[in-house]
């Protein structure tokens with residue numbers, strides 16, 4: 001046997017392979033579309049993550065190691081769904097091999113045959129269709145350095161919008177980056193004075209009827225009943241802001257509503273939550289809470305859901321859902337338990353969504369590409385994992401007294417809720 005020949009052949013072969021890989025090296029040019037879609041909605045100069053703009057090649061070059069780490073451990077982009085084959089249309093997550101492509105690029109950033117600049121996506125939600133209603137709020141709000149603040153604002157829905165459909169909800173303004181999140185509630189609360197009665201320092205307000213809705217876009221909307229108004233619960237946050245000065249907003253925010261007279265699909269909502277007394281997280285421990293609700297009961301909690309029930313609709317379409325926990329939340333899961341024809345038989349389980357990297361600073365409705373048809377005899381189960389140990393950096397910062405954390409509404413308590421959005425063709429609603 002001539003070993004030299006074999007070694008030579010092997011060497012030639014491996015050189016060719018190296019060259020081939022080199023040719024296919026992923027560059028900025030290749031990952032541009034992924035970055036524009038999945039990062040730039042927040043990492044632009046005015047967005048939620050404006051402290052770290054990622055709009056130019058040099059931003060990746062200068063910070064490659066750190067960005068690599070965040071992408072690798074699946075902390076960024078912040079939505080990282082795991083499910084039994086259900087697809088989401090959210091822009092904030094990576095599909096298929098996109099994460100590997102990004103990591104290869106970040107390993108040693110090369111520009112490739114393209115220019116340095118990324119294009120910030122123009123959010124298509126910007127354009128209001130139908131009637132536009134605009135309200136101002138927020139001027140004078142004062143937030144100390146590294147502080148956060150909860151407020152609720154009351155907006156009287158004008159008579160001419162009643163009986164129509166709310167399709168879009170937007171907040172605009174220079175100081176938007178200080179809004180961590182907001183929850184829009186449709187409520188029977190009728191005035192600012194009445195809202196003041198429900199003031200709560202840790203949550204802004206606790207309404208008698210918690211009824212959160214989302215902007216769903218064109219041709220899908222929430223029916224505006226005669227007796228409702230809007231309360232927006234805003235969480236202002238400066239815990240990530242480096243500045244040491246107190247900020248006083250000298251300009252208002254603008255709340256814009258899009259209202260359509262007709263829609264193809266009506267949206268309605270409900271919520272499931274683990275009863276607060278069941279949430280107990282001793283210091284130093286991780287725990288899980290879980291609750292299973294029948295679809296029937298979930299619909300009972302929603303006014304329109306009750307109307308549908310009365311019409312004997314046996315199927316409902318689940319379109320979107322959002323997990324809500326506070327500082328100790330680590331992971332959350334929503335499981336669909338499908339009932340067998342024979343109620344004595346076992347239910348089959350499908351995981352709709354599991355978020356392993358839950359981070360209370362980033363909360364999204366996961367929006368399904370195709371709504372799921374639930375039967376009113378089916379069940380939905382939610383589970384939340386919490387961590388009140390020093391492994392959770394939030395514990396060190398927010399629980400220095402090493403307390404047991406219990407369930408409740410305020411930000412220093414914990415909760416396990418899932419907001420659900422259902423859809424229904426308008427033709428069925430009219431029947």
Ligand code: HEC
Nearest residue numbers: 038039041042048049052066067070076077078092240361
């Ligand atoms: C929905 C908004 C959003 C999207 C989309 C998003 N980020 Fe972020 N990102 C944030 C926010 C807010 C922070 C700061 C808060 C935090 O640390 O979690 C952050 C933090 C980071 C950090 C850490 C900065 C530090 O503290 O060192 C990196 C790196 C990062 N993002 C990269 C990315 C990349 C890369 C993408 C796209 C693949 C992306 N992000 C997508 C909102 C977003």
